[in-house]
């Protein structure tokens with residue numbers, strides 16, 4: 001695994017342990033060239049998902065984007081980070097289990113909202129209020145940027 005700081009390819013694994021209720025392996029890595037430390041996660045990927053937007057545009061599903069939007073909605077909420085990781089893995093697992101590689105963006109939004117509504121009402125309301133605009137805009141980056149100010153108001 002290449003060092004994200006200096007680009008050295010010869011990094012070492014210092015520690016590996018199960019994470020997110022055993023659905024992931026968390027590895028602490030060390031770069032002997034620059035002394036940098038970073039963490040990687042290894043997860044099962046059942047299938048490659050493609051997000052189909054309402055405009056018909058397709059793009060590869062990006063777990064990091066999903067994670068970013070959920071973490072913003074969850075900001076300052078009394079939820080353990082580990083619990084959020086589990087929640088995200090659960091959502092991805094559900095998406096992978098739908099049986100289709102093509103997943104409409106609408107379905108993803110609905111699954112996220114349903115999950116958030118069970119875990120944290122405030123995060124759910126944040127996400128849902130922005131999601132309405134998002135469906136019209138059909139643009140995830142815009143979605144995330146709209147979510148951010150709503151959180152900052154507190």
Ligand SMILES: [Zn+2]
Nearest residue numbers: 003006031034
């Ligand atoms: Zn390095």
